[in-house]
Amino acid sequence: MSHPLPIRYLTPVDVADILGIPVETIYQWRRKRTGPRGFRVGRHLRFDPEDVRAWVESRMAGAA
Numbered sequence: 001m002s003h004p005l006p007i008r009y010l011t012p013v014d015v016a017d018i019l020g021i022p023v024e025t026i027y028q029w030r031r032k033r034t035g036p037r038g039f040r041v042g043r044h045l046r047f048d049p050e051d052v053r054a055w056v057e058s059r060m061a062g063a064a
Contacts, residue, residue, distance in 0.1 A: 009046040012038075018052070 015036065016023040029035025030045070036055035038047045 007049070009041075010049055010052060012045055012047075015047050015052055019056075 010018070012023050012026040016026050026035060030038060036047055036052045038045050038051075040046075
């Protein structure tokens with residue numbers, strides 16, 4: 001990833017921007033349970049930056 005992850009919890013838009021993908025892809029991954037682990041704060045979806053980092057690293061390791 002070329003962008004450093006912020007300290008705060010990430011929104012789906014943040015994750016999409018970091019990964020350079022459409023935000024709808026984040027929601028599709030959530031429905032399929034294939035993307036980074038997210039959690040709800042009320043009705044808002046958030047992602048822990050470390051979970052996103054670990055998910056990306058696992059994808060990179062699987063591609064090697």
